[in-house]
Amino acid sequence: MVLNWVWVGFILVGFVVALARLAQGELDIFTRVLTALFDTARTGFDISLGLVGIMSLWLGIMRIGEQAGVIRLFARAMAPLFERLFPDVPRGHPAGGSMVMNFSANMLGLDNAATPLGLKAMRELQEINPAKDVASNPMIMFLVLNTAGITLIPTSVIAMRQAVALEQGLGSGFNAADIFLPTLLGTFISFSAGLVAVAWMQRIRLLQAPFLLLFGGFAALMALLYLGLRGLPSQAMADAIGLLGSLVIFGIIVLFVAVGAWRRLNVYEAFVDGAKEGFTVAVTIIPYLIAILAAISVFRSTGCMDVLIGAIAWVVAALGFNTDFVPALPVGLMKTLSGSGARGLMIDVMQTYGVESFQGRLAAIIQGSTETTFYVLAVYFGSVNITKTRYALACGLFADAVGLVGTVLVAYAFYHA
Numbered sequence: 001m002v003l004n005w006v007w008v009g010f011i012l013v014g015f016v017v018a019l020a021r022l023a024q025g026e027l028d029i030f031t032r033v034l035t036a037l038f039d040t041a042r043t044g045f046d047i048s049l050g051l052v053g054i055m056s057l058w059l060g061i062m063r064i065g066e067q068a069g070v071i072r073l074f075a076r077a078m079a080p081l082f083e084r085l086f087p088d089v090p091r092g093h094p095a096g097g098s099m100v101m102n103f104s105a106n107m108l109g110l111d112n113a114a115t116p117l118g119l120k121a122m123r124e125l126q127e128i129n130p131a132k133d134v135a136s137n138p139m140i141m142f143l144v145l146n147t148a149g150i151t152l153i154p155t156s157v158i159a160m161r162q163a164v165a166l167e168q169g170l171g172s173g174f175n176a177a178d179i180f181l182p183t184l185l186g187t188f189i190s191f192s193a194g195l196v197a198v199a200w201m202q203r204i205r206l207l208q209a210p211f212l213l214l215f216g217g218f219a220a221l222m223a224l225l226y227l228g229l230r231g232l233p234s235q236a237m238a239d240a241i242g243l244l245g246s247l248v249i250f251g252i253i254v255l256f257v258a259v260g261a262w263r264r265l266n267v268y269e270a271f272v273d274g275a276k277e278g279f280t281v282a283v284t285i286i287p288y289l290i291a292i293l294a295a296i297s298v299f300r301s302t303g304c305m306d307v308l309i310g311a312i313a314w315v316v317a318a319l320g321f322n323t324d325f326v327p328a329l330p331v332g333l334m335k336t337l338s339g340s341g342a343r344g345l346m347i348d349v350m351q352t353y354g355v356e357s358f359q360g361r362l363a364a365i366i367q368g369s370t371e372t373t374f375y376v377l378a379v380y381f382g383s384v385n386i387t388k389t390r391y392a393l394a395c396g397l398f399a400d401a402v403g404l405v406g407t408v409l410v411a412y413a414f415y416h417a
Contacts, residue, residue, distance in 0.1 A: 006374075006393070007295045014298035021303060033301045040297035044290035048282050056278030058116035061253055062098065063274025064267055068260040071097035081210040086138040088128070095124035099142055101252070106146065118146060119281055119383045126384040134388040135381065141198045143380055143392055147373040148194030148399035154183045154368030157346075161364055164347060164355045174356070179364050182410045186369030188218065189410075190403025197395040281383055288382025292374050296337040305330060324416065325408050327353060328363040332370060332404040336397070339372040362411040369407055373400055 014033070021029045065071045074097035082089065082096050089095055098121035105114035121142060129136040135143075162176035192215075199206050260267040299305060313326040328349050335342035349363040373396040381389055 007291065010295035010299045010304075014302040014304055017304050017307065018302040029302070033298060036297045036301035037294055040293045041290050044293045045286060048286040048289055052279050052282040054278075055116045055119065055281050056275040059120060059277045059281070060271035060273075060275035061256055062117070062120050064260045064265070064270045065097070065256040066094055066274075067265050067270050068256060068263055070256055070259050073097075074100045081214060084204065084208060084210055085141055087204070088136065089125070089138050090128065093124065093128065095121050095128075095138070098124055102146070115379070116278075118142075118380060119285075122380050122384050123277075123281070126386075129384075132384075133386060135386050135390050135392055137202050139381075139386070140390060140392045140395065141202065143377060144194040144198050144395045144399060145191065146380070147371045147376045147396045148187075148190040148403060154179070154364075157183070157364050157368040160343070160347060161350065161355055164350045167351075168355055170355065176355075179361055179368065182361075182407075182414045183365045183368040185410050186365055186403060186407035189406035190370060190399050193402035193406075194395060194399030197398045201391055201395065284385070285379050285382040288378045289375075292378040296374065299337070300334075305333065308333065322412075322416075324358055325362055325411070327359045328366060329404075331363045332366045332400075332407070335367065335370045336373045336400050337375075339375065342367055342370075342372075358411070358415050361415050362408065365411055366404065366407050370400060370403055373397060 018029050018033055062071070071094050072092055076092060078096060078100050079091060082099070083091060086096070086099075098117055102114055102117040102121055105117055122139065125136065125139050125142065126132065129139065157179070158176045161179070162174075165174045165176060196206065198204075257267055260270065309326070309330050312329060313323055316323050316326060331342050331345045331349065334345050346363040346367045350357075350360040353359040355361075373393070377389065377393060377396065381387075381392075
């Protein structure tokens with residue numbers, strides 16, 4: 001129901017703004033809106049089809065892991081934490097292992113691996129969902145933590161900063177990875193906000209040993225990563241991070257295959273059997289993805305985003321606060337709607353203000369520490385035909401808002417004079 005009102009709101013508000021711009025003399029406004037709308041529909045279809053191969057690969061690998069019993073081992077290892085986060089999921093259920101692997105891939109910045117694993121987890125959670133068109137508590141917790149998920153290393157953002165720096169003629173002294181720690185702190189703030197919001201709605205008590213160990217362990221991991229990577233040049237850091245992520249994911253594949261062979265499974269047939277589901281899942285999400293992308297396109301192309309940013313800047317200035325962060329704010333607002341749109345805005349900010357400027361750094365930190373909430377909800381819920389999302393969107397947007405504010409404050413603490 002919430003997504004319905006958001007969708008209707010984007011379309012109607014966009015239409016009103018487009019009429020206002022037409023009255024001001026922009027005679028091509030509706031042509032631009034329609035062009036963007038059709039391009040977005042084509043993009044949504046292309047994205048869905050692009051998932052077919054990746055989904056087939058990972059669902060095949062996961063079927064091997066299930067039949068070999070490795071997924072159950074993952075679930076058992078995380079049982080103390082997951083029993084409290086997801087009390088409605090039976091102990092040892094395959095969804096636990098899929099969620100663990102999804103979170104791990106997200107932390108390593110491996111989107112191509114994380115999405116199929118997340119869709120696999122949603123299908124398993126749907127199996128134990130008593131109301132098939134209503135989001136269950138475990139689904140909501142999983143998706144909100146996914147949209148606010150922790151990214152340990154913003155590899156793609158570091159690479160884009162390096163590319164822009166080369167265009168701007170910055171020398172070898174430039175460190176594209178200097179946003180590493182602020183980004184890590186920003187994404188942790190967003191994750192914590194999402195966890196607290198859903199835990200409050202589901203009456204989950206967070207002052208328990210597993211949760212305290214989670215936060216303590218993450219703090220220790222942040223410290224170790226910072227100490228281990230801070231002295232490396234940006235390219236060396238990117239290479240080390242890429243090696244780590246690739247090694248972990250490929251190691252999991254090898255583990256599944258090796259254990260399956262050791263247990264005398266027909267590994268090839270298990271893979272093919274799982275891979276058959278890939279096409280079905282990818283096709284299922286097409287209408288959901290195109291629907292949300294179309295509404296976002298109308299909101300963007302009619303100039304609603306520009307109006308919103310201008311209003312925020314006016315309020316901030318009227319309250320007497322520093323407005324240096326406002327040029328980077330569109331990145332955060334757009335990231336909730338569209339990852340590719342936010343990426344373009346980030347590059348625009350870095351090119352306009354300079355990659356080493358406060359605004360350029362803040363835009364990069366926001367891009368690396370937030371997630372595309374509407375996209376994730378549309379794709380994941382759409383893959384299992386969930387139409388009633390309950391409070392998932394509200395909690396996801398709350399985590400986004402807290403994360404954005406926290407990221408701005410972190411950037412001021414690190415970079416603003």
